[in-house]
Structure formats: C-alpha cells, structure tokens
Amino acid sequence: MDNIPNLLKEHYDLDATNILPQRGGWAALAFKVYSGKQTFFLKAYEKSRASTPKLTALIDQYVPITVWLMQHSGLKGKLPVPVPTQTGAYKCEDDDGIYLLYEYIEGETIGEKALTAEQVGELSNMIAELHLYGEEIPVETKALKEDFAVPFVPQLRNTLEREVHELPLDVKELITSHLNQLNGLTDTVEKLSADLRNRNLRMALCHTDLHPWNLMQSSRQLMLIDWEGLKVAPVEADLMFLVDEPYYDDFVQIYRKVHNDFAINPDVLQFYRYRRKLEDIWEFMEQLLFDRQEAQERAVTLNYLSKELNEIRG
Ligand SMILES: Nc1ncnc2c1ncn2[C@@H]1O[C@H](COP(=O)(O)OP(=O)(O)O)[C@@H](O)[C@H]1O
Ligand SMILES: [Mg+2]
Structure with missing residues (x-):
C-alpha cells in the first residue's frame, strides 16, 4: 500500500498531506486521507484476498445508483458521497488493490451501541x-x-x-x-x-x-x-x-x-x-x-x- 500517495495524485489529483490507517470493516482496508483542508475516506480492497474479486465486481453498477438516490430521493445527505477519479470513474486500481474514495464522514459508527x-x-x-x-x-x-x-x-x-x-x-x-x-x-x-x-x-x-x-x-x-x-x-x-x-x-x-x-x-x-x-x-x-x-x-x-x-x- 506504499503507492497510495501516487495513486491519489494520479487518479484524483490530490496531494495527500497525511494518510492514516483506520479501523476498517471485514472486507477492505481503510484510510483517512488529508489533503489541504479536505478529508477523505479511502477504501482499499487487497488483490491478495480471495474475497476481493467478488466484492469489487459490481462497483461500476452500484455506485451510480447510490449517486442517483443521493440526487433524487429522500436519502439525500444520508449516504456516503463517492469522489470520482479525474476520468469520472468510481474506482481505480494498482498492482496491490482496488480503491474507492469517499468524502470523509465526521461521526460515530453505531457498532455495538x-x-x-x-x-x-x-x-x-x-x-x-x-x-x-x-x-x-x-x-x-x-x-x-x-x-x-x-x-x-x-x-x-x-x-x-x-x-x-x-x-x-x-x-x-x-x-x-x-x-x-x-x-x-x-x-x-x-x-x-x-x-x-x-x-x-x-x-x-x-x-x-x-x-x-x-x-x-x-x-x-x-x-x-x-x-x-x-x-x-x-x-x-x-x-x-x-x-x-x-x-x-x-x-x-x-x-x-x-x-x-x-x-x-x-x-x-x-x-x-x-x-x-x-x-x-x-x-x-x-x-x-x-x-x-x-x-x-x-x-x-x-x-x-x-x-x-x-x-x-x-
Ligand atoms: N465515508 C466514511 N467516512 C468515515 N468513516 C467511514 C466512511 N465509510 C466507512 N467508514 C468507517 O469505516 C468502517 C468500514 O467501512 P465499510 O464501508 O463498512 O467497509 P467494509 O466493506 O469493509 O465493511 C465503517 O464501519 C465506518 O466506521
Ligand atoms: Mg461495512
């Protein structure tokens, strides 16, 4: 995952000032990315994991639906906002992984509460x-x-x-x-x-x-x-x-x-x-x-x- 700063520059034109590993979920690694005044949530699926192909196969199908819901339904403001790459894609990849970038949500995960x-x-x-x-x-x-x-x-x-x-x-x-x-x-x-x-x-x-x-x-x-x-x-x-x-x-x-x-x-x-x-x-x-x-x-x-x-x- 050493390549993440380059990846952020190449695909999102972001100069990351800090990249902090986050407690992720079961399926993917997660990072908080700082760039200037902005913060992002980067989800990284490692290609070395057996579950990754299945979990990432439908990204290009489901993200546009969430974007539509965000714009046209009462779910506005209640969904994570994806950040597209410079070419308008919702994911990018390198040799190690497949990545999705979101706006960072300041808040608390419900989890066990x-x-x-x-x-x-x-x-x-x-x-x-x-x-x-x-x-x-x-x-x-x-x-x-x-x-x-x-x-x-x-x-x-x-x-x-x-x-x-x-x-x-x-x-x-x-x-x-x-x-x-x-x-x-x-x-x-x-x-x-x-x-x-x-x-x-x-x-x-x-x-x-x-x-x-x-x-x-x-x-x-x-x-x-x-x-x-x-x-x-x-x-x-x-x-x-x-x-x-x-x-x-x-x-x-x-x-x-x-x-x-x-x-x-x-x-x-x-x-x-x-x-x-x-x-x-x-x-x-x-x-x-x-x-x-x-x-x-x-x-x-x-x-x-x-x-x-x-x-x-x-
Ligand atoms: N946009 C975000 N901003 C801040 N934290 C997030 C964001 N998305 C997810 N998280 C945190 O990261 C955890 C894992 O993210 P999630 O999308 O559920 O990944 P997984 O598919 O691995 O379960 C969530 O439980 C939440 O605490
Ligand atoms: Mg999850």
Missing part, C-alpha cells in the same frame, strides 16, 4: 424510502437484480465431497465433525433457491447488509454506508437484519406508514437467513484455505468458523 428511539425512526424512514424504488429508476439495475443464485455452492460442495482429505488438519477436523449439518444446510438453501426463482416476487432496491457497523451518526443525521451489497431484491433481503432486533416493532410501525400492505414472506426470509449463514461459512473456509494468514489471524477465523458450524445444529 444500541440505537436510540430517534435513530430507529431515522433508520426506518431510510429503509422505507429505499424500498420505494426498483428497476424502473433511470439508472441500469439489471446486473443487481436478485436471481436467488448461490454461486459458491459448487466450490463448497467440491471442497466437502472431494477435497476434504486434502484440507489442513484443523479445518478438516472441524468440517468433518459438522459435515451432515453443513450438507443439510446446503441442500435447504439450494431447494429454496430453485423454488423462489419460479415465483413472481415484488422487488425493490435493498441495501442487503444492514448491520450497525454500516450505520454512522453524523452531527445532523444517521447515515447508511457500505452499499456494495445493493440489489433489486425482495425486501426481506433487508428486513432479515431487523426482525430479531428489540426495536423491530417500532421499526415496522414507521415502515408501514409508507408500505402499508407490507408483510414478511417467511420462505424468502428463510432463504436469506440460510444463504447468509452458508455464505459466512464459505467465506471463513475460503480465508482458511486460500488467504495468507498469520497464525493468530488464522486461529480467530477458525474460531468464527467453529461458532458458525455449531449454530447450524440449533
């Missing part, structure tokens, strides 16, 4: 507003349409069926002792996937990663960040993150003022819950099998994987 009643109201209004839009908006959404696919299943099955003996011993032991549950979950997800593909479900713009680390409180309002999961999907793709929250009833009361005929489809909800679970499991497996990790980092991932696998029983 509980939402206040006011924040629940703001969140509900934001999600209700987002769900008003769909594929009719004048920006291309085709590539983001939910098709209920589970693209990593062939690779997962291959690992479980054929390659299990070649796995590192610690991973092998963990997987082998949960093999039935893991196969069962995979079968269920595939069945639900095939079933939902044949249904005619109402779809809307969905964020699909609505957890409190993607919410920031700025001085003026709650902001929803990290839009890389943006989809045109059944709204359960978002509501799955809220149904178990203690504030869900309050959330729904406000949400219903906009979407009064709304009801959760239990099959769709189940599909999203199970697919997410399987996806998390596969992502941990991918890290253990394909990423270069330090011993301690590896132990942490193994522990997460073990936790996820144990939860399938319940």
Whole structure:
C-alpha cells in the first residue's frame, strides 16, 4: 500500500498531506486521507484476498445508483458521497488493490451501541424510502437484480465431497465433525433457491447488509454506508437484519406508514437467513484455505468458523 500517495495524485489529483490507517470493516482496508483542508475516506480492497474479486465486481453498477438516490430521493445527505477519479470513474486500481474514495464522514459508527428511539425512526424512514424504488429508476439495475443464485455452492460442495482429505488438519477436523449439518444446510438453501426463482416476487432496491457497523451518526443525521451489497431484491433481503432486533416493532410501525400492505414472506426470509449463514461459512473456509494468514489471524477465523458450524445444529 506504499503507492497510495501516487495513486491519489494520479487518479484524483490530490496531494495527500497525511494518510492514516483506520479501523476498517471485514472486507477492505481503510484510510483517512488529508489533503489541504479536505478529508477523505479511502477504501482499499487487497488483490491478495480471495474475497476481493467478488466484492469489487459490481462497483461500476452500484455506485451510480447510490449517486442517483443521493440526487433524487429522500436519502439525500444520508449516504456516503463517492469522489470520482479525474476520468469520472468510481474506482481505480494498482498492482496491490482496488480503491474507492469517499468524502470523509465526521461521526460515530453505531457498532455495538444500541440505537436510540430517534435513530430507529431515522433508520426506518431510510429503509422505507429505499424500498420505494426498483428497476424502473433511470439508472441500469439489471446486473443487481436478485436471481436467488448461490454461486459458491459448487466450490463448497467440491471442497466437502472431494477435497476434504486434502484440507489442513484443523479445518478438516472441524468440517468433518459438522459435515451432515453443513450438507443439510446446503441442500435447504439450494431447494429454496430453485423454488423462489419460479415465483413472481415484488422487488425493490435493498441495501442487503444492514448491520450497525454500516450505520454512522453524523452531527445532523444517521447515515447508511457500505452499499456494495445493493440489489433489486425482495425486501426481506433487508428486513432479515431487523426482525430479531428489540426495536423491530417500532421499526415496522414507521415502515408501514409508507408500505402499508407490507408483510414478511417467511420462505424468502428463510432463504436469506440460510444463504447468509452458508455464505459466512464459505467465506471463513475460503480465508482458511486460500488467504495468507498469520497464525493468530488464522486461529480467530477458525474460531468464527467453529461458532458458525455449531449454530447450524440449533
Ligand atoms: N465515508 C466514511 N467516512 C468515515 N468513516 C467511514 C466512511 N465509510 C466507512 N467508514 C468507517 O469505516 C468502517 C468500514 O467501512 P465499510 O464501508 O463498512 O467497509 P467494509 O466493506 O469493509 O465493511 C465503517 O464501519 C465506518 O466506521
Ligand atoms: Mg461495512
């Protein structure tokens, strides 16, 4: 990441006076960039990570939609503002990574803190507003349409069926002792996937990663960040993150003022819950099998994987 000052100059014509590593999310490294009086948030996806191609493939599709929402919807001021490169692109890259630049949001990430009643109201209004839009908006959404696919299943099955003996011993032991549950979950997800593909479900713009680390409180309002999961999907793709929250009833009361005929489809909800679970499991497996990790980092991932696998029983 030594090249970042050059990259900022070349693609954004920015002279960085300081570049501070930030606590990033799971998927990418993050830096606070100072340039004159301005501050920026640089998100850097390392090309060495197995998850990067998947996480960065749709940048050129989803960022223009967030820009449209920022200009034309009630989400104005509540979304992170991307900074385009000198050629008007929303990402740039070098040998080490793929980069996105945003205006820096001065504020606090919600993270482990509980939402206040006011924040629940703001969140509900934001999600209700987002769900008003769909594929009719004048920006291309085709590539983001939910098709209920589970693209990593062939690779997962291959690992479980054929390659299990070649796995590192610690991973092998963990997987082998949960093999039935893991196969069962995979079968269920595939069945639900095939079933939902044949249904005619109402779809809307969905964020699909609505957890409190993607919410920031700025001085003026709650902001929803990290839009890389943006989809045109059944709204359960978002509501799955809220149904178990203690504030869900309050959330729904406000949400219903906009979407009064709304009801959760239990099959769709189940599909999203199970697919997410399987996806998390596969992502941990991918890290253990394909990423270069330090011993301690590896132990942490193994522990997460073990936790996820144990939860399938319940
Ligand atoms: N524009 C921004 N300004 C300031 N901090 C930000 C900004 N965007 C994200 N963050 C902080 O960085 C963290 C990770 O960013 P996020 O976009 O969620 O990345 P990831 O995809 O890795 O989860 C967030 O939880 C938040 O604390
Ligand atoms: Mg995030």
